[in-house]
Amino acid sequence: MKSFSGNGPKAVRDGIPEIIRNSGRECAVKELSDSEFLPELERKLEEELAEYLESKELEELADLLELILRIAELRGSSKEDLEALRLQKKLEKGGFEKNMFMLNPPEEKCFLPESSADPAEIPQVTRQIVFRPENTAVIEKHGVRMRIYTTGENSRNAAVLYQETETGHAEEFVHEKSDFLYYILEGSGTWVVEDREFKVGAGDVVVVPVGNRFWFRGSLKQVCITAPAWEEKYEHHIRDIEL
Known part of the structure; x- marks a missing residue:
């Protein structure tokens, strides 16, 4: 002791x-x-x-x-935010389960070319094309269960998540870099974007432009696409929501 x-x-x-x-x-x-x-x-x-x-x-x-x-x-971050970031990094770069020990770490600049580089100069690498449910990370955040299919590691232009919730997303937040696009597969709910309410149901698409604060409630199954791919550092908590 x-x-x-x-x-x-x-x-x-x-x-x-x-x-x-x-x-x-x-x-x-x-x-x-x-x-x-x-x-x-x-x-x-x-x-x-x-x-x-x-x-x-x-x-x-x-x-x-x-x-x-x-x-x-x-x-300014919750336990859930920290866990979500941990899982995102594990999905993108792996964990430490395989006991990898690098003998000759390369320079940081060698990892990725700048996005402004000429596409012809970007080396071709083998990337995953099909993303299956059994290989995804699953997290729960603010009342929403999320299955993370792709991240910025797979495509800088967009990331794809599948979401299920019985109550909604109990946090109002804003993202300074990405649009959020939701395709409603099942259920119905209400999106509150910049204090304006929008009723939605199965088959609808909700587009929340970058820089707009929002949250939503309802029993829903949906696909969420963030474009460009979501990055935690550009997301800011506004307030918790009591659903």
Whole structure:
């Protein structure tokens, strides 16, 4: 078990002051604002990483995970956002299950040509053509279950997802780079785009232009296409929606 004796002021878990006081010792605590606490958490992350590298204990990994989730939250992202990004990167580049160790890492510039390059100069590579359900990543985010078929790794111009929901997408958000195009396969619902409501049903197509904030409710099965392919850094949370 960890000792609570410290080396100066530092971020601690919410229950630590009470544990210390219940043991008969005294401690002084100050509640910081989110902006003040964030750099303290990032310093704590370095401390916990060093402790894990020294001990290799599972408890230290749990501490790291708790810190990472809170840091993401203070930087404006939810646990679901972080998990979605993790799965997207795993789909695009794989995980670490195969124990790959690169002996001669290439320069970063060697990976992809700039999009403005002459197509004749772009080297031809073998890319996947058919994307099957059994090979896709599945995530749940804000009440919507999503099957990710393609990402920007497969096509910079567009990405394709299949979505199912019983209630809708419980988050209003805006994307600064991609249009969102939905083809409704089954069910019906309401899209709220820039505070305007639009009723939709099976066979309809909904186009949400880039830069428009939106959310939707309803019981739906649909295909979502983002053009160009969705990138997390251009998406911004507006507010949670109670459906």
